[in-house]
Amino acid sequence: MSKLEKVIDSMQTKFNANAASGLDLTFQFSVEDADAFYVEVENDTCHINKGEHSSPSVVLKMTSETLIGLMDGSVNGMQAFMDGKLAAEGDIMLATKLGELFPA
Numbered sequence: 001m002s003k004l005e006k007v008i009d010s011m012q013t014k015f016n017a018n019a020a021s022g023l024d025l026t027f028q029f030s031v032e033d034a035d036a037f038y039v040e041v042e043n044d045t046c047h048i049n050k051g052e053h054s055s056p057s058v059v060l061k062m063t064s065e066t067l068i069g070l071m072d073g074s075v076n077g078m079q080a081f082m083d084g085k086l087a088a089e090g091d092i093m094l095a096t097k098l099g100e101l102f103p104a
Contacts, residue, residue: 004034004064007071008048011102014071017044019100025091027098028056034064041101058090060098073104 001009020041027039038053039046062070066085069075077098080086088095 003068004031007068008037011039011071012046012048014102014104015046016101016103017046019097020044020046023097025057025094026053026055027094028053028059029067030059030061031067032061032063046101056090058088058092058094060095061087061089070098071102071104 021044024042025040027041029037029039031037035050036052037048037050038056039048040053062080062085066075066080070077070080070086075085077086077095081088081095086095
């Protein structure tokens with residue numbers, strides 16, 4: 001299992017259900033050097049799926065290195081966005097919830 005696959009798997013266990021209360025959204029992760037996946041958050045649940053979602057709330061584009069850094073806390077999401085290492089389409093403000101939903 002690759003480091004990226006381990007990070008994606010760990011998202012399920014890191015998931016902060018309290019931060020997801022009342023939310024109904026989908027994060028699409030478009031990883032340049034890996035397969036796409038999406039995370040559906042509904043109230044206090046989280047489901048991670050491979051592939052492309054038909055209508056995600058926000059699409060996050062990055063490399064696997066950036067995603068691993070975001071999830072382990074070594075990369076600041078806002079700084080990655082400002083540096084062009086992270087791009088977002090759709091409801092960009094939802095991207096700021098990632099740190100709360102999946103604490104490093």
